[in-house]
Amino acid sequence: MKKNLFSVILLAAGVSSRYWPLHEKYGFGFFGNSLLARQVDTIETLQPEKIVVVVNETNESLVRESLASKQKNIIMVRQQGEGQAAAIVAASAVVEGAAMILNTSDVYEEKLLLGIIQEWEKEQCIIISVKKVTEYFPGGYVALQSDGTVGKIVEKPGSGNEPSNLVRLVAEVVPSLKELAGEYDVHDDSAEGEVALFNKLFKKGVRGISLPASGYWVPIKYPWHVLDVMDVLLETLPPHQGKNVEIRSNVVIEGNVAFGDNVKVYENTKIVGPCYIGDNTIIGNNSIIRHSHIGAGCVTGFNTDITRSYIGDNCWFHSNYIGDSVLEGDVSMGSGTVLANLRLDRGEIVSVVGENRVNTKRTKLGAIIGKNVRIGVNTSIMPGVKIGSNSMVGAGLVVSRDIPDASKKLL
Amino acid sequence: MKKNLFSVILLAAGVSSRYWPLHEKYGFGFFGNSLLARQVDTIETLQPEKIVVVVNETNESLVRESLASKQKNIIMVRQQGEGQAAAIVAASAVVEGAAMILNTSDVYEEKLLLGIIQEWEKEQCIIISVKKVTEYFPGGYVALQSDGTVGKIVEKPGSGNEPSNLVRLVAEVVPSLKELAGEYDVHDDSAEGEVALFNKLFKKGVRGISLPASGYWVPIKYPWHVLDVMDVLLETLPPHQGKNVEIRSNVVIEGNVAFGDNVKVYENTKIVGPCYIGDNTIIGNNSIIRHSHIGAGCVTGFNTDITRSYIGDNCWFHSNYIGDSVLEGDVSMGSGTVLANLRLDRGEIVSVVGENRVNTKRTKLGAIIGKNVRIGVNTSIMPGVKIGSNSMVGAGLVVSRDIPDASKKLL
Amino acid sequence: MKKNLFSVILLAAGVSSRYWPLHEKYGFGFFGNSLLARQVDTIETLQPEKIVVVVNETNESLVRESLASKQKNIIMVRQQGEGQAAAIVAASAVVEGAAMILNTSDVYEEKLLLGIIQEWEKEQCIIISVKKVTEYFPGGYVALQSDGTVGKIVEKPGSGNEPSNLVRLVAEVVPSLKELAGEYDVHDDSAEGEVALFNKLFKKGVRGISLPASGYWVPIKYPWHVLDVMDVLLETLPPHQGKNVEIRSNVVIEGNVAFGDNVKVYENTKIVGPCYIGDNTIIGNNSIIRHSHIGAGCVTGFNTDITRSYIGDNCWFHSNYIGDSVLEGDVSMGSGTVLANLRLDRGEIVSVVGENRVNTKRTKLGAIIGKNVRIGVNTSIMPGVKIGSNSMVGAGLVVSRDIPDASKKLL
Numbered sequence A, B, C: 001m002k003k004n005l006f007s008v009i010l011l012a013a014g015v016s017s018r019y020w021p022l023h024e025k026y027g028f029g030f031f032g033n034s035l036l037a038r039q040v041d042t043i044e045t046l047q048p049e050k051i052v053v054v055v056n057e058t059n060e061s062l063v064r065e066s067l068a069s070k071q072k073n074i075i076m077v078r079q080q081g082e083g084q085a086a087a088i089v090a091a092s093a094v095v096e097g098a099a100m101i102l103n104t105s106d107v108y109e110e111k112l113l114l115g116i117i118q119e120w121e122k123e124q125c126i127i128i129s130v131k132k133v134t135e136y137f138p139g140g141y142v143a144l145q146s147d148g149t150v151g152k153i154v155e156k157p158g159s160g161n162e163p164s165n166l167v168r169l170v171a172e173v174v175p176s177l178k179e180l181a182g183e184y185d186v187h188d189d190s191a192e193g194e195v196a197l198f199n200k201l202f203k204k205g206v207r208g209i210s211l212p213a214s215g216y217w218v219p220i221k222y223p224w225h226v227l228d229v230m231d232v233l234l235e236t237l238p239p240h241q242g243k244n245v246e247i248r249s250n251v252v253i254e255g256n257v258a259f260g261d262n263v264k265v266y267e268n269t270k271i272v273g274p275c276y277i278g279d280n281t282i283i284g285n286n287s288i289i290r291h292s293h294i295g296a297g298c299v300t301g302f303n304t305d306i307t308r309s310y311i312g313d314n315c316w317f318h319s320n321y322i323g324d325s326v327l328e329g330d331v332s333m334g335s336g337t338v339l340a341n342l343r344l345d346r347g348e349i350v351s352v353v354g355e356n357r358v359n360t361k362r363t364k365l366g367a368i369i370g371k372n373v374r375i376g377v378n379t380s381i382m383p384g385v386k387i388g389s390n391s392m393v394g395a396g397l398v399v400s401r402d403i404p405d406a407s408k409k410l411l
Helices: A035-044 A060-066 A084-092 A110-123 A177-182 A194-203 A225-235 B035-044 B060-066 B084-092 B110-123 B177-182 B194-203 B225-235 C035-044 C060-066 C084-092 C110-123 C177-182 C194-203 C225-235
Strands: A006-011 A051-055 A075-078 A098-103 A106-108 A126-132 A140-144 A150-155 A166-174 A208-212 A217-219 A252-254 A257-259 A270-272 A275-277 A288-290 A305-307 A310-313 A321-323 A326-333 A350-353 A356-359 A368-375 B006-011 B051-055 B075-078 B098-103 B106-108 B126-132 B140-144 B150-155 B166-174 B208-212 B217-219 B252-254 B257-259 B270-272 B275-277 B288-290 B305-307 B310-313 B321-323 B326-333 B350-353 B356-359 B368-375 C006-011 C051-055 C075-078 C098-103 C106-108 C126-132 C140-144 C150-155 C166-174 C208-212 C217-219 C252-254 C257-259 C270-272 C275-277 C288-290 C305-307 C310-313 C321-323 C326-333 C350-353 C356-359 C368-375
Touching (some): A006 A084, A035 A051, A035 A060, A051 A084, A060 A075, A098 A106, A106 A110, A110 A126, A166 A208, A166 A217, A217 A225, A275 A288, B006 B084, B035 B051, B060 B075, B098 B110, B110 B166, B166 B177, B194 B208, B217 B225, B270 B275, B275 B288, C006 C035, C006 C084, C035 C106, C051 C084, C075 C084, C084 C194, C110 C166, C150 C194, C150 C208, C177 C194, C217 C225, C270 C275
Parallel strands (some): A006 A051, A006 A098, A252 A270, A326 A368, B288 B305, B310 B326, C006 C051, C006 C098, C051 C075, C257 C275, C288 C305, C305 C321, C310 C326
Antiparallel strands (some): A098 A166, A106 A217, A140 A166, B106 B217, B126 B166, C098 C166, C140 C150, C140 C166, C350 C356
16 A cells, blocks of 8 residues: 555444433534534545444434435445444454544544544554543543553543553554454454454554544533533634625624524624524524524524523524523423523532433533423523423423423423 | 485494403504594594494493594494394484494404495495305304395304305495384394394395405404404504604614604614504613504513513513513513413413303414503413403412402412 | 810611621622721711721621721720610720710711711700601600700600600710710619710700701611612712723613723613622623612623612622612522512512511512522512522522521522
């Protein structure tokens, strides 16, 4: 090979109940595109030989939908069995030579990926990108050998047992994907992770080095991580002025605000960037929008305050406060309804995920709301509350517990 | 008779409990005048010989009040007994020749009335104005004879039994009112309607033709019909700028807005016409008023949204949302109180009238509020709820049932 | 003495439970200064020989704090035992000659004090300043002798038994403070008031005259009296524009508004004077502030209405209505929370003070809130309610009773 050819493998994780009430992570829309399609855009700038997305039975159709605008550029393969190692095996059937392995549900900065590729081009060995941590994080830690190369990866060693302060993020390059896949033991029914494959290679003496990531990397595990993704994407949002944008009198726009086509902004409203306003959305009078993503076809109504929030498509508001919240789409709220984003004691907000109480590590977090939800007037949703899709929530309520999908909560 | 002389008979229906919590329909104020006085204005453009208003013991004083500005131009007669036939008999004592018969509580467009008169002048027979319907409506249907003339009027035949698709509206001309009145049988104690009188004439071979109405006709039966009346009246509202109108800085006025004397509109407010703003009313800062009638002496306060609503005189608001609502007058609402106008399921709004649940056929309908009502702060009134006069409603409530007159609802 | 030398004695009353939930009256901040420091400023314009503040064990440190900026100009003495007579005795140890006696917790207009001094310079006798009343007030009444001089002061005679219509306010001059103090009987354990001392002198024939006060005098007894003090102080507030004041576009300022340093006023907001806005305070967008005192370091947020209210330092608001209220400082309120200021029946507002229901004589009164209080979203605080310091009040509540200090009221 004259040029260093490589492919990119995107591992499409299965449906995660931790992400409820939101749906498939990679399908989430940002700036009029799915997160996965954005991911592919970023990857294409690296000029890989191939882009391979590994799906499974459950998520194949969702992935196809998320990639609607991109399908001709990518190869989709279906894995047999569960686990990321099985995914690597599936991808190896269509890939010769080197491969970069990424997660579909993590958001990587272009320069981070470029740095990994450049390191691989220089070193021609396995590149494990890592992040330095200052306190224990339940991930995979790199154990270094005396010569500085990677000896093994230790999954969730427990606090105090970390072999280093370097936590692996899922962004590797392997010189030969087939070699990595060859370590997969089909007789092992433990749904072996790809860490085991890497460790087998390292044990055999295959050289690997760890590379501290330079650039952002935002994994989406819990639904509030959408806000973290939004933060990094808004920072890099290019200015944009769509067609037929109508800005009425006495509107103040500060910072970078990207407007889709046919957006209208009514009188006496202030928009503080970075913000994205999707196609055909109407921002009502006497409102304030700050540091937020607002999808297409929304109407924010009179006197609404949307701050540091992700709003999907087709949402309707009217005299609401929406702070630090995630609304997947097709959500409407009656006048006076508030998504509170701060505890009275200013403490970190805890969210119930399945059976567990998870500390979000955020002191500001509003509500997380699925698709097609109607909320009445003057209702108060407490910080960190999650509301399932296709639900109705009545007027004048104080909601301090999660509401399941397809609920009708009127009292 | 050289010229075609005719009189107009206005039938003042009795007090209707279906109209609760609002009071007499014809007394309702629009643009600083009662509905009945407006009616008389319209009729005067037809240049009738006489205008006769038939009242009864119960409503005489209310009718006189509603006609305060008009009393010298009209003849008021009191009927003996109940029913519209008795009313016609009473009117016939003072009317010679032809008469047009109208309801006081229906609102007719001038051109509709003119069309009827012209048809009568041409045909010189009974003219029954009708509306074509596409689905069953519980009114009086015209049965036509083979020559196209009216054979009879069939009251509420039941769905499937309609003799035609032509429903009678109350707007007739008879060549001789005395002839019609002559059919009245004083010995019949069934409180015979005027339909029976017409049918007796048709049976005798008196010629009548039906005339599809050209122009609007809005009957007020239920209180939310005030909004229908408002809609048609706002459309024809002439532009008006009263004396001493004060419009502060950065006010946006779109469309046709009629201002009474001494109106003040404070800063950063938008008014979207058609709207009427009565004398001495103050529209507060940072508000929006759309497609509404606001009476005299109101103060809408800071940050209020009034949309598609009828507001009577002397109402006080403060950071409220009032959508698709009717407030008779002297109503005040505390900060944050909302008159919700949309069901969570977007369905048609049902209102309880007496013992019955009546489908208003509206998907947007707020509250109907009588006179002299005080509502506290942060209260939510559900769509279609009616609140009786002289009532107090506390703070922070969700009101989903009607509140009787003179109530004190605090919990 | 060539010139008429006199000292001013300030009686620092003990902690009063009637003032709860607010703390020491004289420590209350107005325009960046404590009420007591302001008092001293006023007194200094009279050029007294000495200013003596009499404290006791309980309040000494609070008084020192309130006078932080003034301490070198004044003499502080600690009284032994309770009662105002004991305070006079303590002051007399450091004062020769004439003295004016004032309360630290009353607010006197400069011209009122000047008038008393001038009367004393002319008459060279005891000057008792009084107010004419038209209905019974439970204070001290002056009984005049036939020559017009004061015979005695009668404390709370009961309605109908008043010896005159002249009620004493605490603002006297005595030619010799030592003489007055000399009447104090240390063996009397009744914690004798200073009225008894005056009466002993009058009984001996010492001449005293009463002087109707010319100028305002506002005693603070109950916490809502802070609003009365604010009213008089705002009227005399000099215009002031601090350093680095930033007024954004489309802000309307009417009347006299004094701005501290680094104040920011955001877009589409209206401020109607008289108002004071303290250092580093941010007035948010689309808001209205009327006739109010707002302390330093506050953020009023988007869409807030503050009307006729006293706000201390470091308060945070967001889409609130605050009417006729007193917030001592460090108070935050969630979006949609309202301090209601009007009863539904428009009656006078009653406040529970200790075991008693006290008619505030106000038809407009909001809440009285101590220090360091957090209130959630969409909560409604009823007129006249008091909330103790260090309390948390949850979301969506209707609070109609007082909340003690350090409470956590969530339901």
